[in-house]
Amino acid sequence: MNLVMTSTPLAVVGCGFSASNAADVVRFHVLAMYIPSFFTGHLILRFGAERVIACGLGLLGIGSIIALSGTTLNHFYAALIFVGAGWNFGFVGGTTVLVDSHSPEERGRVQGMNDLFVFGGVTMASFASGGLMNCSGRSPQTGWTIVNIGVAPLVIFGGLALFSLVKRHRMNRC
Secondary structure (H helix, E strand, O other): OHHHHHHHHHHHHHOOOOHHHHHHHHHHHHHHHHOOHHHHHHHHHHHOHHHHHHHHHHHHHHHHHHHHOOOOHHHHHHHHHHHHHHHHHHHHHHHHHHHHOOOHHHHHHHHHHHHHHHHHHHHHHHHHHHHHHHOOOOOHHHHHHHHHHOHHHHHHHHHHHHHHHHHHHHHHHO
16 A cells, blocks of 8 residues: 555656645545544454455555556546555454454564564555656656556465465364
């Protein structure tokens, strides 16, 4: 999510829109990141954290596909809304799985280590985003395309990790 979000203002302005348009796109993205929190927990209780995470990965993938399909202002809005909601489902679902996987005595330390790795990854994604966006050579559109292609391996990796988790849960039940 951070890979795409960080480069969005550069892409929006680079595609000929105003800084105000870029701010509006990011504003809607941030709303899409946090508004689902009012019901994500209920979805996890009803459908399970793994399904909510899978939905989040799907939303992230859809957001990237939308971003790859065009650079109109509507494409930026739709892509970033999907990416924001996908982040929410993935983050809240992942945190739920993490907490449920450890004893109460371990949860604080495990959550702290998780935050270290997550925010370390966010830092690396921010640097990578700028590099992909601006060092790709030709144009802001090319940079935006490369950033969104860069999302694919991350979504695939997340899907494989989720598949492994679900498989391990099923094996432990038997």
